[in-house]
Amino acid sequence: MTIQIGQALPDLEVAVIEEGAPVRRLSTASLFKQGRVVLFAVPGAFTPTCSDHHLPGYVQHYQAFRERGVDVIGMAVNDAYVMQAWAAVQQVPPGLRLVADGNGSFTRALGLEFDGTAYGMGLRARRFALYAEDGVVRQLHVEAPGEFRVSTAEAMLLAITTSEARTAG
Template sequence: MTISKGDRIPTTTFTTMTENGPEPVASDALFNGKTVAIFSVPGAFTPTCSAKHLPGFIEKAEALKAKGVDEIACTAVNDVFVMGAWGKSAGADGKVTMLADGNGDFAQAMGLTMDGSKFGLGTRGQRFSMIVKDGVVEELNVEQPGDFKVSSAEHMLEQL
């Protein structure tokens, strides 16, 4: 079942790269008591994700925070080392928290997976963005396959 507006975020664990190496991040700790702008990309270092999606949230980080967002996070079904390297190369440090969903547990729990096997990617998370307040989905923007419109930072700013 696909998550909807008004639903609680499922309990899962992400991994993030820190100065001390990979560290687990419980979804409850990430979302509870905060307003979080989170977006999912099909893959780190992929064309649209690297040219538009992540850079848009980095560029609009201050504007999002000025509208009440406590944390901005990017997730993908990639390992923590890839997500850490991608965030570093894109200049995400201090602006966007890079969350590895290495086994796709979060994407599956959300009901937002896609089959990227035609491109050699296997099962991945769909491209989407959400505004989550205190663990509850307030806005959910799921892209149609191949599109990049409603999950952008610009669209999210209009929703806040």
């Protein structure tokens, strides 16, 4: 079952790549338990839309998220070494973390996996972005197959800004 707005994110161990450093294993609870975080997921590192648009959008707009007090984490069902290489090639800025969900455990716990076996990809994450506060999902934007609209950095910035304006007003 897909995670829902208002639910806490599941707690599992994942590999985290940050600032080009060697991989660290962390619990997802430690990544999400405090503060405001956008988690975006891509079907695969080095795949066309993911490398040409999805991650680059978050790299480009990373400072705008930070100015709003929002951390950014990107995730794919790839091994940690692939994610580390992808971070280097994409020039991921310090502070923007990438999560390697190598076996897809966190993706499955979120209920956001898809079977890409027909394409030689095996289990993968659906393309999505979620916004969490203190480990609880506040917004969830899952792309329809073949789409790339609601999980972009620009869409998430707009969604967060709109939500903040509603709360303030």
